[in-house]
Amino acid sequence: DAMVIQNPRYQVTQFGKPVTLSCSQTLNHNVMYWYQQKSSQAPKLLFHYYDKDFNNEADTPDNFQSRRPNTSFCFLDIRSPGLGDAAMYLCATSGPGGNYEQYFGPGTRLTVT
Amino acid sequence: AQSVTQPDIHITVSEGASLELRCNYSYGATPYLFWYVQSPGQGLQLLLKYFSGDTLVQGIKGFEAEFKRSQSSFNLRKPSVHWSDAAEYFCAINTGGFKTIFGAGTRLFVKA
Numbered sequence: 001d002a003m004v005i006q007n008p009r010y011q012v013t014q015f016g017k018p019v020t021l022s023c024s025q026t027l028n029h030n031v032m033y034w035y036q037q038k039s040s041q042a043p044k045l046l047f048h049y050y051d052k053d054f055n056n057e058a059d060t061p062d063n064f065q066s067r068r069p070n071t072s073f074c075f076l077d078i079r080s081p082g083l084g085d086a087a088m089y090l091c092a093t094s095g096p097g098g099n100y101e102q103y104f105g106p107g108t109r110l111t112v113t
Numbered sequence: 114a115q116s117v118t119q120p121d122i123h124i125t126v127s128e129g130a131s132l133e134l135r136c137n138y139s140y141g142a143t144p145y146l147f148w149y150v151q152s153p154g155q156g157l158q159l160l161l162k163y164f165s166g167d168t169l170v171q172g173i174k175g176f177e178a179e180f181k182r183s184q185s186s187f188n189l190r191k192p193s194v195h196w197s198d199a200a201e202y203f204c205a206i207n208t209g210g211f212k213t214i215f216g217a218g219t220r221l222f223v224k225a
Contacts, residue, residue, distance in 0.1 A: 004156070031211060042203060042215035043157070050211065057212075090156055100145055100207040104156035 003027070004105035006091050012111045013081050021076040021108045023091030032074040033102065034066060035090040043090055049074060078110075086112045115140045117204050119216035126194050127224050134189040134219050136204030144206040146187045147213070148178055151201045160202075163187065174198070199223045 004025045013019040023032065030051050035043035047056045049068045063085070065077040078085055088109050092102040116139045126132050138144060145164055149157040161172025168180040178189045187204060204216040 006156075033211075040218070040220075042217050045212055048211050055211065092157075094211075100209075100211070100213060101147060101159055101162050102157075102213060104149075104158065106156045107154070109154070 004091055004093055004103050006089075006105035006108050008108060009106060010109045010111070012113060013078075014113055015083065016080045019078050019081055019110070021078075021089050021091075021110070023074045023076070023105055024072050025074075025091075025093045025103075025105075026072070027093055027095065027103060028071060029093035029095040029103070030071070031094045032068060033092040033094070034064075034074070034076050035092065036085075037088040037090055037107070039087075046076070081110070081112045083112050086110055115144070115206065115208055115214055117206055117214050117216035119202075119204055119219050121219045122217070123220040123222060125222040125224060128196050129193050132189075132191045132194045132198070132221070134202050134204075134221070136187045136189065136216060138185050138187065138204075138206045140185075140206060140208055142208075143180075143182060144208045146178075146180060147205040147207070148172065148176070148187070148189050149203045149205060149215075150174075151203065151218075153200070157203060160189070194221075194223055196223045196225070 033048040034046045037043045046060045067075045088107045090107045091105040094102045118137045147162045148160040151157045163180045201218045203218045207213045
């Protein structure tokens with residue numbers, strides 16, 4: 001089945017220690033998104049890629065970076081995680097056609113100690 | 114500014130009872146409308162969507178939603194709730210760009 005895969009599902013990192021979360025997709029969608037979701041809140045868009053074009057949300061901290069080496073993979077890098085960055089990180093994709101429905105991965109739960 | 118309001122933070126219904134989750138949006142035209150469901154510790158799954166046409170849309174898992182332009186609403190309904198429906202439900206809109214605006218979510222509890 002075509003899907004969005006996130007690894008790892010759970011990640012523990014230390015305060016200030018860089019961490020990378022990964023996302024891959026078999027849907028061949030041209031748009032990939034990263035969201036941050038804190039407990040009992042709506043997902044908050046951090047950035048998205050339209051093909052190789054990177055689009056950062058205005059309020060996304062500089063501490064968050066992303067890479068998309070090819071259509072299938074996208075990475076979220078947190079350069080110096082703080083305690084406030086503990087959250088669920090969701091990757092999503094959307095395809096052509098302009099309907100903007102999104103397909104989500106299962107998420108990575110990040111804990112910062 | 115565009116926004117989505119889900120007025121109920123949580124709702125409890127008995128198994129087998131009907132369900133309606135409310136959603137209102139603020140936008141000057143008709144946006145793309147979505148309902149997503151999120152089970153604990155999981156990603157979001159699309160339940161249904163409205164782009165145009167018939168204002169009553171059917172989705173997966175027996176859910177339906179009705180778009181009412183005059184009320185700027187897109188309420189989600191299910192005639193008979195199952196215990197497995199317990200989850201968080203998000204209403205969302207997209208106005209044609211890459212940013213989807215989500216409501217704060219409604220947590221559904223199902224009691225036996």
